[in-house]
Every structure is written in structure tokens, then in C-alpha cells.
Amino acid sequence: xxxxxxxxxxxxxxxxxxxxxxxxxxxxxxxxxxxxxxxxxxxxxxxxxxxxxxxxxxxxxxxxxxxxxxxxxxxxxxxxxxxxxxxxxxxxxxxxxxxxxxxxxxxxxxxxxxxxxxxxxxxxxxxxxxxxxxxxxxxxxxxxxxxxxxxxxxxxxxxxxxxxxxxxxxxxxxxxxxxxxxxxxxxxxxxxxxxxxxxxxxxxxxxxxxxxxxxxxxxxxxxxxxxxxxxxxxxxxxxxxxxxxxxxxxxxxxxxxxxxxxxxxxxxxxxxxxxxxxxxxxxxxxxxxxxxxxxxxxxxxxxxxxxxxxxxxxxxxxxxxxxxxxxxxxxxxxxxxxxxxxxxxxxx
Amino acid sequence: xxxxxxxxxxxxxxxxxxxxxxxxxxxxxxxxxxxxxxxxxxxxxxxxxxxxxxxxxxxxxxxxxxxxxxxxxxxxxxxxxxxxxxxxxxxxxxxxxxxxxxxxxxxxxxxxxxxxxxxxxxxxxxxxxxxxxxxxxxxxxxxxxxxxxxxxxxxxxxxxxxxxxxxxxxxxxxxxxxxxxxxxxxxxxxxxxxxxxxxxxxxxxxxxxxxxxxxxxxxxxxxxxxxxxxxxxxxxxxxxxxxxxxxxxxxxxxxxxxxxxxxxxxxxxxxxxxxxxxxxxxxxxxxxxxxxxxxxxxxxxxxxxxxxxxxxxxxxxxxxxxxxxxxxxxxxxxxxxxxxxxxxxxxxxxxxxxxxxxxxxxxxxxxxxxxxxxxxxxxxxxxxxxxxxxxxxxxxxxxx
Numbered sequence: 001x002x003x004x005x006x007x008x009x010x011x012x013x014x015x016x017x018x019x020x021x022x023x024x025x026x027x028x029x030x031x032x033x034x035x036x037x038x039x040x041x042x043x044x045x046x047x048x049x050x051x052x053x054x055x056x057x058x059x060x061x062x063x064x065x066x067x068x069x070x071x072x073x074x075x076x077x078x079x080x081x082x083x084x085x086x087x088x089x090x091x092x093x094x095x096x097x098x099x100x101x102x103x104x105x106x107x108x109x110x111x112x113x114x115x116x117x118x119x120x121x122x123x124x125x126x127x128x129x130x131x132x133x134x135x136x137x138x139x140x141x142x143x144x145x146x147x148x149x150x151x152x153x154x155x156x157x158x159x160x161x162x163x164x165x166x167x168x169x170x171x172x173x174x175x176x177x178x179x180x181x182x183x184x185x186x187x188x189x190x191x192x193x194x195x196x197x198x199x200x201x202x203x204x205x206x207x208x209x210x211x212x213x214x215x216x217x218x219x220x221x222x223x224x225x226x227x228x229x230x231x232x233x234x235x236x237x238x239x240x241x242x243x244x245x246x247x248x249x250x251x252x253x254x255x256x257x258x259x260x261x262x263x264x265x266x267x268x269x270x271x272x273x274x275x276x277x278x279x280x281x282x283x284x285x286x287x288x289x290x291x292x293x294x295x296x297x298x299x300x301x302x303x304x305x306x307x308x309x310x311x312x313x314x315x316x317x318x319x320x321x322x323x324x325x326x327x328x329x330x331x332x333x334x335x336x337x338x339x340x341x342x343x344x345x346x347x348x
Numbered sequence: 349x350x351x352x353x354x355x356x357x358x359x360x361x362x363x364x365x366x367x368x369x370x371x372x373x374x375x376x377x378x379x380x381x382x383x384x385x386x387x388x389x390x391x392x393x394x395x396x397x398x399x400x401x402x403x404x405x406x407x408x409x410x411x412x413x414x415x416x417x418x419x420x421x422x423x424x425x426x427x428x429x430x431x432x433x434x435x436x437x438x439x440x441x442x443x444x445x446x447x448x449x450x451x452x453x454x455x456x457x458x459x460x461x462x463x464x465x466x467x468x469x470x471x472x473x474x475x476x477x478x479x480x481x482x483x484x485x486x487x488x489x490x491x492x493x494x495x496x497x498x499x500x501x502x503x504x505x506x507x508x509x510x511x512x513x514x515x516x517x518x519x520x521x522x523x524x525x526x527x528x529x530x531x532x533x534x535x536x537x538x539x540x541x542x543x544x545x546x547x548x549x550x551x552x553x554x555x556x557x558x559x560x561x562x563x564x565x566x567x568x569x570x571x572x573x574x575x576x577x578x579x580x581x582x583x584x585x586x587x588x589x590x591x592x593x594x595x596x597x598x599x600x601x602x603x604x605x606x607x608x609x610x611x612x613x614x615x616x617x618x619x620x621x622x623x624x625x626x627x628x629x630x631x632x633x634x635x636x637x638x639x640x641x642x643x644x645x646x647x648x649x650x651x652x653x654x655x656x657x658x659x660x661x662x663x664x665x666x667x668x669x670x671x672x673x674x675x676x677x678x679x680x681x682x683x684x685x686x687x688x689x690x691x692x693x694x695x696x697x698x699x700x701x702x703x704x705x706x707x708x709x710x711x712x713x714x715x716x717x718x719x720x721x722x723x724x725x726x727x728x729x730x731x732x733x734x735x736x737x738x739x740x741x742x743x744x745x746x747x748x
Contacts, residue, residue: 048601053423054416055417059418059488060416060485060486060488061416063444064731064734065604067601068603072603073602073603074602074615074619075602075616075619078445078600081441081444082443087441091441091443091459094459094460094465095463097463097465098462100363121423123417124423124427127385127420127425229439230440230441231437231438231439232430232438232440233430234436235427235429236431246437247437250437331424333427336430337427
């Protein structure tokens with residue numbers, strides 16, 4: 001397999017509201033930053049791919065305008081997934097593996113603030129039997145959390161501990177939205193309290209991928225993608241064991257995550273209870289630094305939060321704080337679809 | 349090839365050849381009230397599997413595409429469709445590049461095989477326009493942006509007029525395209541519009557919608573899905589039917605609106621075609637390509653794209669159309685299936701072009717088969733002529 005690495009990562013500050021910014025306004029500074037890190041210009045990039053959702057933007061073809069922020073002239077080789085940016089990166093990684101290009105720019109963004117993201121996400125559900133009931137994302141996560149508690153896998157105190165640890169870690173992350181000591185608060189939907197739930201965030205993220213010697217040229221310590229895989233499960237919650245995540249485990253296995261231990265894991269777990277599920281599925285021991293960035297509990301720009309996890313893991317390798325990291329992204333209700341990337345720095 | 353894509357490497361990595369071994373479509377109609385969205389996509393997927401004589405278990409990954417989620421009112425429908433497409437436990441990707449999405453989706457699936465990440469991939473695109481209202485889906489108000497007040501036709505009509513002024517094309521050329529495509533559709537059992545009594549006079553007397561685009565020169569709104577099975581060399585060797593081989597594929601994008609844009613012949617389209625021809629070793633597309641499935645939602649786009657794709661010199665495209673070159677029995681048949689003008693499930697329209705190109709080189713296009721078709725181009729575009737996606741398929745494996 002061709003050697004491909006993440007060589008640059010940039011993100012916006014993640015904020016509760018960005019009324020003054022259009023999506024293009026939000027994305028452009030991040031694109032400029034990530035290009036500046038490598039010295040590349042848009043015209044040097046072999047392939048560009050983005051992830052976003054029209055339902056957040058409240059309009060069809062929303063990504064067509066954001067492309068203007070890339071500077072798509074002269075014409076570029078470009079694609080888009082209506083998914084979290086982690087899957088855009090997967091598409092770009094595959095493109096690099098074909099050998100057709102040496103570099104790729106990947107970005108994603110989400111503005112959750114203009115609407116009620118809890119209501120918006122109900123539109124992801126089976127449109128005939130489930131969506132008409134409007135079960136919101138917090139209620140569905142609460143079902144999963146209660147199943148975990150009933151199975152004896154966790155309790156509310158342990159969940160509160162995950163929330164506290166995540167936001168404490170986020171104190172060192174200048175881009176995070178919710179950090180430090182934050183009260184657990186009242187129940188949103190029992191057994192989940194406010195602290196168990198992600199903030200509503202607007203934000204953007206970008207990474208640059210490069211192959212082989214090009215990666216070494218662009219980055220002092222590239223974060224090599226040793227493997228990447230993603231799997232989807234059945235949509236209906238009634239046919240899934242909500243206390244487990246077989247798709248995460250299979251994706252991790254196919255990405256080579258279990259071949260050697262990792263020292264860092266960036267997990268896309270918007271709810272504290274989902275970290276419990278993922279730690280078990282991904283066989284993460286207590287010695288692994290989980291979500292040192294603060295994770296999705298500290299900032300959750302929908303459609304960007306998964307790519308953010310990959311970027312944060314890569315950045316730790318760039319900085320020499322990790323040698324082998326696992327990065328995870330999720331999509332759909334109660335961890336329906338999951339992606340795992342295994343990143344490594346060169347031996348020191 | 350475009351000088352802008354300088355990240356490209358000349359060689360060094362040996363790609364796996366990619367073959368189309370299964371194709372399935374639904375009968376496209378205005379409203380499929382007998383099936384859900386899941387039922388619609390499963391129908392196309394099962395037909396593709398039957399064509400390839402494979403089962404769901406043979407599929408390693410699923411790549412699905414459609415145009416905006418607002419067209420059905422389902423956000424990220426791939427989540428709900430995972431079960432219907434046998435994707436549970438497998439990777440599933442959802443591509444969205446506006447009207448070009450059907451083509452882009454096939455290319456993303458192609459890369460999964462070409463990179464040897466997977467061996468056999470199901471790719472599918474659909475639109476079930478009857479579930480909602482496409483005009484509403486495209487008309488949500490956007491702050492500080494001029495709305496498309498009259499739908500897609502209102503956006504494209506001025507660019508058609510610009511083409512006519514620039515080239516001196518006579519008024520009747522658009523009607524000739526519509527008359528040809530609707531007649532071709534009569535030979536395609538899956539086409540939406542089957543206008544048995546169609547005449548050139550009927551096209552020319554149809555109401556003017558967006559001058560110069562008449563009602564009969566406009567695409568319908570369809571429900572439909574199209575699926576393909578893509579596989580590697582070993583998979584192709586086991587194929588019960590002749591495979592279609594991918595010789596070249598590319599995507600290009602440029603902004604929808606900016607001062608320097610040539611709406612009549614966008615540079616992204618030219619660059620995309622040039623990249624495909626370079627990959628496929630095509631020096632003279634007019635001579636070396638046998639037929640074209642082209643994305644023509646409004647009739648005048650046939651002569652416009654003939655020039656954009658390098659089949660005619662600038663200003664000369666309409667002459668090919670007028671002289672009958674693009675007829676089913678002409679020297680360069682265009683839209684043998686009836687094209688987007690006869691069938692338009694928006695998100696699937698690009699993939700139908702790609703699939704129909706593959707059917708031609710497999711010799712399986714039935715009544716609309718072009719005799720001896722060996723190399724056929726599939727073409728898609730989207731946005732305001734912003735996104736382009738193309739592939740060239742051949743009856744034989746690529747030599748390099």
C-alpha cells in the first residue's frame with residue numbers, strides 16, 4: 001500500500017453561534033491556515049474533497065458556495081460527501097492510493113446554530129416509520145445510555161467522570177468551546193444530564209494529505225495513515241445491541257488498530273455513554289490517552305467533529321506527543337456508522 | 349490535461365483495471381407510488397446483481413449518490429438505506445456533487461477497486477422526486493444570494509441564448525435534439541417519457557417556457573435508480589457477460605458564478621474531458637470515440653457540450669447535430685438511451701449516462717444499441733455548470 005500521511009491540520013474556534021459568518025467566511029481562514037502550514041497553494045493540490053450537510057445549512061447544494069472559499073479557479077479536481085469530513089478524508093486517501101495524485105486537501109464544516117440540531121437530526125431517521133415521531137438525538141442517546149446502565153457497564157457517576165475529564169483536557173485546547181470545570185447540570189433526557197451531552201457548535205476543520213517523499217518534504221514528522229476503514233450497521237435501533245459497536249470493532253480490525261497498542265485515541269463520542277461503548281469495542285486500556293483534545297464533549301460542530309478527531313490525533317504525532325494513535329468518527333443515531341484511522345509517526 | 353493539477357504523478361503506482369460487470373435500472377416514471385425509497389434502490393441493486401450473477405455476499409462496499417437531501421426530505425438517507433442495500437457490516441460512502449453526482453459516485457466506487465482497497469463494489473444513485481417537490485427543494489431563501497427565480501431552466505436559458513448568438517446557430521437545432529432524444533427513448537424500455545406520437549412539429553409547437561427553451565426541450569421529473577457492480581481483473585474474468593472496462597475517469601469543478609466564467613463552454617468541462625482522453629490515450633475524440641451518453645437536460649446543451657468535449661470546433665457543434673451526425677444511426681450517436689431529456693431522476697441521471705455507456709460497449713443496449721460501439725463516453729455535470737464528471741469505457745481492457 002502506498003504511504004500516505006496527514007501533513008497539516010487546522011481548525012476554527014468552535015462557537016455556540018456565528019451569526020456574523022457565512023459558511024464560506026468560516027471555512028476560508030481554516031483553508032488558508034492549513035495551506036500556509038505546508039506552503040502549498042490551491043493550484044498545487046492534486047485532489048480536494050469536503051464533507052458537509054445541506055440540512056444544517058437549510059438549503060440545497062450548500063457546498064457549491066463553500067467551494068468558492070477554496071479558490072476553485074483554474075478548475076480543480078474535486079469531490080464532496082454528504083457526510084462528516086472523516087469520510088471525505090477516506091475518499092481522498094483512496095484517491096491517493098490509486099497513485100493519480102500526490103496531495104489532497106480535505107475540509108468540512110458545520111453550522112449547527114441556525115436551527116435546532118436536535119430536531120434537524122431526526123430527519124436522518126427512517127422517513128416512513130420513525131422520523132414522523134421526531135425522536136431527537138439526545139433521547140436516542142439516552143436510550144443507549146440506559147441500556148448500558150441496565151447492563152451494568154457504567155453508572156451515572158462514571159459518566160459524570162467522563163464529562164469532567166474531557167472538559168478538563170479541553171482546557172489546554174484553545175479552540176474548544178466548553179472547557180474546565182463545568183457542572184453536570186440537570187437531566188436533559190434521563191439518564192443523561194447536560195454535562196453528558198455535547199455543546200451545540202459551529203466550526204470548521206481542514207487537513208492536507210500527501211504521499212511518500214512529498215509528505216516528508218511538507219512535514220517534519222508526518223502522521224502516516226497505516227490503515228483506515230469504516231463500517232455501517234442496521235439503521236433500526238430495535239435490531240442493534242446498543243451496548244456494543246461491532247462496526248467500530250470491525251473497522252478498527254481492518255485498519256490494523258489491534259496489531260500493536262496505541263498510545264492515543266481520539267474518539268468521536270458526542271455523549272459520555274458513547275465513550276463507554278467505544279472504549280470496549282476498540283479494546284482501549286486505561287493507559288491510552290483518550291480524547292486529550294477534549295473530544296466532542298468540548299466542541300461538536302456536526303459534520304466536522306469526526307475529521308477534527310483525526311486532525312487532533314495527527315497533530316499529536318506532528319508534535320511528537322504520540323507515536324501511534326487511533327482516530328474515530330461516527331455518523332447516524334447511536335453510533336450507527338463508524339470510521340477508524342490508525343496513524344503513526346516515524347520511529348524516534 | 350489541466351496544468352492546475354500539478355499534484356499528479358506520472359506513474360509509479362500500478363492501478364488495478366476496473367470493469368463494469370453488472371448494470372441495473374428501474375423503469376423510470378413520474379411517481380413510483382408502489383415502493384418506498386428503500387424499495388426503489390433495492391430494485392436497481394438486485395437487477396445489477398442478477399446481471400453480474402453475484403449475490404449480496406460478493407459485495408465488499410457500497411457507494412451511493414443522489415442530489416440534495418431536500419428532494420426527498422431525508423437527511424443523509426444512506427443511513428436509513430444501509431439495510432436495503434445489503435450494506436450492514438460493510439463500508440458505505442455517500443457522495444453528493446449536485447447534478448454530476450451520479451457520475452462522481454461511480455468514479456469514487458471505481459477508485460476503491462483501482463486502489464485495491466476493495467475488489468467488488470456496488471455503486472448506486474437514485475432520486476425519488478415524487479416524495480417531495482424539487483422546485484421547493486431548490487428555492488429555499490438564501491441570505492444575500494439571488495434566488496433561482498425560475499428553476500434550473502431559468503438559469504440555463506440565457507446561456508443557451510448566448511451560445512446561439514456566439515455561433516449563429518439557427519433556431520431549430522434545439523428542437524432537432526429533443527425530437528431525436530424522445531425517439532431514441534422509445535427504444536429504451538427503462539426511459540421515463542415514451543411519446544409514441546412525437547413529431548418535430550409537436551416539439552416546435554410546444555409552449556415556450558424560458559425563451560429559447562420550449563416545454564418539449566426540457567427534461568421531466570422522474571423517480572428512478574441506477575446501479576452498477578464494479579470489480580477488478582479477477583472479478584471480470586468470472587463475469588458471465590462481457591465486462592465494460594474503465595479507460596479513464598475524471599472530475600473537475602469551478603465556481604458557479606464569477607466574472608471570468610464562460611457559461612457557454614466552461615473550462616472545468618474542457619479540462620475534465622482532456623484528462624479523461626489523456627488517461628484513455630484518445631488523441632482525436634471525434635474519430636476514436638464511437639458514441640456519447642451526454643448530460644443534456646435542455647436540448648441546446650447537446651451542441652454546446654459537443655464543443656466543450658472536443659467533438660467539434662468552437663462554433664461548430666450545432667452543425668453536427670443539424671447534419672444528423674448525433675442520430676442513433678449517425679457517425680457519432682449521442683444519447684442513444686433518450687438521455688436526460690427523456691429520463692431525469694436527478695441524482696441518478698449522471699450514473700445512467702455512465703451505465704448506458706457501459707451497456708453500449710458490452711453490446712447489451714438492446715434496441716438502442718450502436719453497432720460496433722467499442723469506446724463510449726459517459727458525461728455528467730451539475731450546479732450552474734460548476735461540477736463535471738466523466739468516464740470513458742471500452743469493450744477491451746486498457747492496454748497500459
